[in-house]
Amino acid sequence: MDRRTAAAVVNAPLPEPLVGALRELARVRRLLVALDFDGTLAPEVDSPEKARALPEARAAVLRLLALPNTRVALVSGRALRSLVEVADLPDDVLLVGSHGIELRLDDPHDRLALDTVELERVDVLQEVLSQVADSIDDVWLESKPAGFALHTRLATDENSRLAHLVALREAQAELDDLTIREGKNVLEFAVRSTTKGEAIEHLRRYLAADAVFYAGDDVTDEDAFDALQAHDVGLKSGDGPTLAGFRVPGPDEVAHVLAALATFREGDVHEQ
Numbered sequence: 001m002d003r004r005t006a007a008a009v010v011n012a013p014l015p016e017p018l019v020g021a022l023r024e025l026a027r028v029r030r031l032l033v034a035l036d037f038d039g040t041l042a043p044e045v046d047s048p049e050k051a052r053a054l055p056e057a058r059a060a061v062l063r064l065l066a067l068p069n070t071r072v073a074l075v076s077g078r079a080l081r082s083l084v085e086v087a088d089l090p091d092d093v094l095l096v097g098s099h100g101i102e103l104r105l106d107d108p109h110d111r112l113a114l115d116t117v118e119l120e121r122v123d124v125l126q127e128v129l130s131q132v133a134d135s136i137d138d139v140w141l142e143s144k145p146a147g148f149a150l151h152t153r154l155a156t157d158e159n160s161r162l163a164h165l166v167a168l169r170e171a172q173a174e175l176d177d178l179t180i181r182e183g184k185n186v187l188e189f190a191v192r193s194t195t196k197g198e199a200i201e202h203l204r205r206y207l208a209a210d211a212v213f214y215a216g217d218d219v220t221d222e223d224a225f226d227a228l229q230a231h232d233v234g235l236k237s238g239d240g241p242t243l244a245g246f247r248v249p250g251p252d253e254v255a256h257v258l259a260a261l262a263t264f265r266e267g268d269v270h271e272q
């Protein structure tokens, strides 16, 4: 799509039911805006460290952050450290990393503490999965505090399938009760089982939020959509089955929706 067509798509009016839902949501007293990062705020790229939120999405997030009783959280599969780097947002953005395992809320000293058994299991996982990544072309391993992501984005379909098969077989032969998640060109292994849905429930309680907006694009975001309640709004970015109430084609349109939510909420604040 060329830039003019893309601009026309993004500036196209949002569907009326979505606009109505955003207007309603903008009126609640305490609002949580929870956002997945890759594929939602940031277009997908080959190197995870190069991913950045679209400028329009970042601008909308900053507008939301400036509003009273409005908190923004990033809820990502990335390790917290990686999320902090690529997101580059102010410290009052709440962060959830590793699909819910890591949290950085308002206390910057909060740290994930794995017990000895978990640490040993991470070591075993590293040994097994490194061997898989080292033995198959264009497959690489991303390290996270409680596990690993086996990336196959640049591998052939055949090598990607092979990497998944061998990694599953070898990891499960060594360790039981692993949490295994398949995402976009990635297979993730963790020694803890927390989900993005649990993270949403935790954030809702932590903030005493009256309603939640959640946007996400991948399979693990479905846990978050599943945790939404009747008065919340879920927005799926891109294709694939979803529990979300609304869908847009991708990050450009997510940015448009966030800007609309900011505009409605700014209007309501001025009316109060």
Ligand SMILES: O=P(O)(O)OC[C@H]1O[C@H](O[C@H]2O[C@H](CO)[C@@H](O)[C@H](O)[C@H]2O)[C@H](O)[C@@H](O)[C@@H]1O
Binding pocket: 036, 037, 038, 039, 043, 044, 045, 046, 047, 048, 051, 075, 076, 077, 078, 079, 142, 149, 151, 153, 183, 184, 185, 186, 188, 218
């Ligand atoms: O929950 P998210 O914020 O969407 O994070 C999910 C995974 O994102 C990253 O991988 C994905 O995005 C990369 C950059 O666009 C892409 O190269 C890769 O193919 C995707 O799987 C991240 O590296 C993972 O750790 C996250 O779990």
